Amino acid sequence: MGEEYDVIIVGAGITGCGIARELARYDLKILVVDKEEDVCCGASKANNGMVHSGYEPKPGTLKGKLNVRGVELYPRWAEELGFKFVQTGSMVAAFSEEELPALEKFLERGKANGVPGIEIISGDEARKKEPNLSPEIIAVLWTPSAGYVEVQQVVLALAENAVANGVRFLLGAEVTDVLVEGGRVQGVVTTQGTFRSRYVINAAGVYADKVAEMAGAREFTIHPRRGTLIIFDKREGKHLSCFVGAVPGEYTKGGGPMTTPDGNPLWGPSAVEIPDKENTAVSAEEIRQVIEKDLRFIPNFPIDSVITYFAGNRPATYTEDFFIEASAKVRGFINVAGIQSPGVASAPAIAEMVVGIMKELEPLRERPDFNPYRPRFVPFRERTRAEQAALIAEDPRFGHVICRCEHVTEGEIVRAIHGPIPARNLDAVKRRTRAGMGRCQGGFCGPRVAAILARELGVPVTAITKKGPGSELFAGRIEDLRLKRGAAR
Amino acid sequence: MSIRSINVDVAVVGGGPAGLAAALAAKEAGAKKVLVLERDFELGGILQQCVHDGFGLLKFGERLPGPAYMQRYIDAVAQTDIQVMVDSMVLELTPERTLYVASPTEGLLEVQAKAVVLAMGCRERTRSQIWLPGTRPAGIYTAGTVQRYINMEGILPGRRVVILGSGDVGLIMARRLTLEGAEVEGVYEVMSQPGGLTRNIVQCLEDYNIPLYLSHTVVDIHGEKRLTGVTVARVGADRRPVPGTERFIPCDTLVLSVGLIPENELSREAGVELHPVTGGPVVDESMATNLPGVFAAGNVVAVFDLVDYVSATGETAGRAAARYAAGELKDGPALKVIPGTNVNFVLPQAVHPVRTTEPVTFYLRVKEAREPAKVVVRAAGRVIKQVPQMVVRPPEMVSFVLTPAEMRIAGSSDLVVSVE
Numbered sequence: 001m002g003e004e005y006d007v008i009i010v011g012a013g014i015t016g017c018g019i020a021r022e023l024a025r026y027d028l029k030i031l032v033v034d035k036e037e038d039v040c041c042g043a044s045k046a047n048n049g050m051v052h053s054g055y056e057p058k059p060g061t062l063k064g065k066l067n068v069r070g071v072e073l074y075p076r077w078a079e080e081l082g083f084k085f086v087q088t089g090s091m092v093a094a095f096s097e098e099e100l101p102a103l104e105k106f107l108e109r110g111k112a113n114g115v116p117g118i119e120i121i122s123g124d125e126a127r128k129k130e131p132n133l134s135p136e137i138i139a140v141l142w143t144p145s146a147g148y149v150e151v152q153q154v155v156l157a158l159a160e161n162a163v164a165n166g167v168r169f170l171l172g173a174e175v176t177d178v179l180v181e182g183g184r185v186q187g188v189v190t191t192q193g194t195f196r197s198r199y200v201i202n203a204a205g206v207y208a209d210k211v212a213e214m215a216g217a218r219e220f221t222i223h224p225r226r227g228t229l230i231i232f233d234k235r236e237g238k239h240l241s242c243f244v245g246a247v248p249g250e251y252t253k254g255g256g257p258m259t260t261p262d263g264n265p266l267w268g269p270s271a272v273e274i275p276d277k278e279n280t281a282v283s284a285e286e287i288r289q290v291i292e293k294d295l296r297f298i299p300n301f302p303i304d305s306v307i308t309y310f311a312g313n314r315p316a317t318y319t320e321d322f323f324i325e326a327s328a329k330v331r332g333f334i335n336v337a338g339i340q341s342p343g344v345a346s347a348p349a350i351a352e353m354v355v356g357i358m359k360e361l362e363p364l365r366e367r368p369d370f371n372p373y374r375p376r377f378v379p380f381r382e383r384t385r386a387e388q389a390a391l392i393a394e395d396p397r398f399g400h401v402i403c404r405c406e407h408v409t410e411g412e413i414v415r416a417i418h419g420p421i422p423a424r425n426l427d428a429v430k431r432r433t434r435a436g437m438g439r440c441q442g443g444f445c446g447p448r449v450a451a452i453l454a455r456e457l458g459v460p461v462t463a464i465t466k467k468g469p470g471s472e473l474f475a476g477r478i479e480d481l482r483l484k485r486g487a488a489r
Numbered sequence: 490m491s492i493r494s495i496n497v498d499v500a501v502v503g504g505g506p507a508g509l510a511a512a513l514a515a516k517e518a519g520a521k522k523v524l525v526l527e528r529d530f531e532l533g534g535i536l537q538q539c540v541h542d543g544f545g546l547l548k549f550g551e552r553l554p555g556p557a558y559m560q561r562y563i564d565a566v567a568q569t570d571i572q573v574m575v576d577s578m579v580l581e582l583t584p585e586r587t588l589y590v591a592s593p594t595e596g597l598l599e600v601q602a603k604a605v606v607l608a609m610g611c612r613e614r615t616r617s618q619i620w621l622p623g624t625r626p627a628g629i630y631t632a633g634t635v636q637r638y639i640n641m642e643g644i645l646p647g648r649r650v651v652i653l654g655s656g657d658v659g660l661i662m663a664r665r666l667t668l669e670g671a672e673v674e675g676v677y678e679v680m681s682q683p684g685g686l687t688r689n690i691v692q693c694l695e696d697y698n699i700p701l702y703l704s705h706t707v708v709d710i711h712g713e714k715r716l717t718g719v720t721v722a723r724v725g726a727d728r729r730p731v732p733g734t735e736r737f738i739p740c741d742t743l744v745l746s747v748g749l750i751p752e753n754e755l756s757r758e759a760g761v762e763l764h765p766v767t768g769g770p771v772v773d774e775s776m777a778t779n780l781p782g783v784f785a786a787g788n789v790v791a792v793f794d795l796v797d798y799v800s801a802t803g804e805t806a807g808r809a810a811a812r813y814a815a816g817e818l819k820d821g822p823a824l825k826v827i828p829g830t831n832v833n834f835v836l837p838q839a840v841h842p843v844r845t846t847e848p849v850t851f852y853l854r855v856k857e858a859r860e861p862a863k864v865v866v867r868a869a870g871r872v873i874k875q876v877p878q879m880v881v882r883p884p885e886m887v888s889f890v891l892t893p894a895e896m897r898i899a900g901s902s903d904l905v906v907s908v909e
Contacts, residue, residue, distance in 0.1 A: 235754075235757070278713060280624070280713075281622070281623050281624045281709075281710075281711075282622050282623065282624075282625075283622055284620070284622040284708070287620060287622065304618075306617055306618060306620070307615075307617060308615075308617040309617060310625060380591075385492055385589055385597055385599070386491070386492060388591065388597045389491075389492045389493075389596055389597035392591065392592075392593070392596045392597055393596055396593035396594065396596075397593065399576075399591050399592050399593040399594070399595070399596060399597070400576055400591075400592075400593045401528065401578035401580075401591050404528065404578060405754075407578075407580060407591075409591070410593075439612070439615075440612045440613065440615065441615045441616070441617060443612060443613050443615065443630075443631045443633065443634045444612065444634075446630075446634060447634065447637055447638060447642060451642070461642070461644065462644065465627065466626070466627035466714075466715075467627070467714065468714070469714075470714035470715060471626060471627040471714035471715050472627060472715060473627050473628075473646070474638070474644045474645065474646050474647075475645045475646060475647050475648050475671070475741070475742075476644070476645055477643055477644055477645075478639065478643050478644065478645050478669050478670070479643060481645055481669075481670055482670065
């Protein structure tokens with residue numbers, strides 16, 4: 001039973017979707033599975049979207065190689081896939097003479113990794129670029145090539161372009177076993193059926209070690225490391241135009257304040273070892289740490305403009321490097337694991353490398369009808385008044401503003417629900433449209449988005465969830481509950 | 490594509506109690522073209538979801554449910570030629586009083602107004618704004634959102650509820666949730682005094698045996714997909730959790746009633762000066778902001794606790810807007826109205842003696858409760874008026890009136906308002 005594929009990719013984060021899109025160039029039947037009801041729900045969801053320039057990874061590591069190559073490839077991805085890629089550079093700040101040798105160390109490391117334009121500038125020169133920087137910063141490692149993306153927009157663009165080029169996505173399908181016979185992978189068993197394939201690409205994030213174990217190809221272990229991020233109101237989005245961070249520590253670059261392409265200040269992440277893969281709670285201590293640390297760089301920032309905070313778990317391996325290899329034990333099983341920072345920056349290069357691994361395993365034939373372009377649907381709020389008028393004239397639902405904080409219209413929400421990767425829950429709508437990402441955090445639009453979802457999906461509103469089964473928003477319709485209570489008497 | 494443009498005398502942003510009162514007053518004061526822009530599907534504002542009674546004691550001498558109070562205004566508006574657009578969202582207001590409106594039926598509309606009344610009301614403070622740690626599951630709602638679900642959508646958000654915050658909205662929802670079949674485990678309040686009106690403590694908590702825990706707060710949230718419980722703890726005088734007092738409460742719903750924030754994004758972007766304490770525009774006796782021709786009324790100016798006051802500010806703003814549109818609003822020097830002892834804020838923040846041919850109503854909130862107390866208004870150290878109060882509490886706004894004669898005594902000195 002089930003269908004036959006050439007390639008099954010486990011995991012629909014930035015890694016899995018990037019690989020899917022790049023492999024879609026070739027004559028392969030591809031399936032992407034993910035246990036969540038939407039793409040971009042793991043580590044890809046909870047990161048700051050920085051495309052690091054590449055000064056931090058040790059030369060000779062996979063991270064070192066793929067980070068810089070990824071940054072090189074990002075402009076093309078952005079142009080073809082229609083997502084915002086803002087290349088405003090990044091800074092590492094030194095507050096004292098004692099920290100200068102560390103800046104020098106990363107300057108050399110950056111050069112060894114091939115980071116273009118990397119240099120050390122004085123605190124004053126840094127403050128010319130960023131006037132709100134702390135007066136106590138004496139020197140800065142400046143890398144102009146660093147950039148910023150809204151990660152969920154990248155993942156959606158990759159996934160949608162993959163779908164347009166024939167890739168199938170099956171969401172809400174958790175892999176429970178990997179079929180292996182005669183030392184060769186045969187397919188996967190999921191909660192939505194069994195699917196056969198000649199290749200299985202393991203891009204399962206914090207669960208990559210578990211999936212590898214199912215295949216008998218576990219050559220690494222994941223130890224999750226939680227990171228907390230804080231997002232502030234767009235009205236404070238002019239304080240900083242590039243990331244400023246501290247000198248990187250042993251296992252983490254340490255985070256710092258930055259501004260997202262959509263204009264929100266974003267602080268963090270923290271780094272805390274977490275044994276439980278699913279524990280993405282935000283602790284009071286981590287909030288305090290992020291604020292205390294990041295306030296040092298821009299001390300005049302009004303932290304009461306906070307909008308939200310969240311955490312995600314980095315899938316770190318014990319070598320702290322990426323683990324991207326065709327398994328020697330199980331033919332056809334390719335591990336793409338340990339993709340923590342600089343995972344987002346490296347994504348195009350990771351996909352390129354996996355395509356290379358596939359090509360070594362068998363010749364790949366290019367599809368002549370591959371279409372690399374996925375045009376960006378410009379949100380209502382970004383259009384000129386004349387463009388908005390035209391949009392509404394075309395479809396009145398674009399004149400009905402549902403999310404008042406982000407000016408998201410009913411037209412966009414309906415479009416998201418019926419898109420190539422359909423949005424089936426509140427968070428999925430939020431991910432695509434920004435409805436609920438504003439200062440009232442869905443207090444106003446929540447009921448309205450739930451009603452639109454129910455209407456468009458043809459289900460009762462009481463079936464609508466926040467992020468998939470188990471996260472139902474409501475206990476029930478009052479009249480139904482009353483009747484039930486009456487019947488029970 | 491060219492944008493449709495219309496001209497009006499008075500444009501009112503928001504069709505709730507402040508906005509409709511303003512529109513009617515503007516019409517009555519002679520404004521020809523009055524337009525009300527409302528983003529919801531019907532007029533009425535937040536009162537549409539306030540099915541409990543108690544509205545209109547001062548204004549109508551009756552205790553009406555919210556929608557009934559508003560229906561009087563809605564009916565009155567229907568009797569006039571006031572233009573109403575629902576489902577219409579004001580995207581932007583410029584200092585030159587151009588409004589850009591998105592509407593499914595009218596398209597993208599440019600409205601050029603001679604005068605504008607801002608009446609957008611409030612939004613609710615969120616979980617993140619109080620830095621509540623923990624997971625982010627389904628089941629966490631602000632009280633106003635719960636009110637909408639229950640009273641307008643007929644949906645019960647959950648079955649076992651913890652409420653954080655003893656402001657009025659939270660108290661009202663404690664009762665509503667109980668009446669609709671949910672179990673409210675308790676109301677938790679970080680301050681040592683309740684945040685809402687005394688009558689709501691009695692009629693919503695005591696009457697329903699819902700415990701109120703003062704000096705307590707929620708310190709953790711549990712549940713990955715749907716809320717499974719919260720951890721509460723006692724707080725000390727510094728309002729920080731006392732270690733060792735934590736208690737886990739299984740529940741599937743957390744309702745937050747932790748404050749209202751006047752919704753001034755449009756105002757701020759237009760360049761309206763906002764007051765740091767109220768969060769709303771700085772206004773004078775005519776409810777005029779610093780932008781010529783732009784007035785504000787109701788909860789967008791400051792969070793009021795009686796809708797009767799909201800309607801009154803709407804009437805003042807509407808009347809003044811009509812006069813401004815007709816070129817009849819007099820200009821002149823202004824006296825500042827300064828908060829003195831035990832006054833958190835006082836509205837309006839300025840008066841123009843040249844305009845005060847009518848009595849002016851002032852609204853204030855005290856910092857600390859006192860029983861009894863008196864409002865004392867001074868100018869240049871001299872007492873102009875004293876208004877005795879039986880009791881004053883921060884959650885209960887105090888209002889008093891100064892007559893034109895009393896304001897004349899002030900001369901050109903600023904007024905200082907204290908509560909002693």
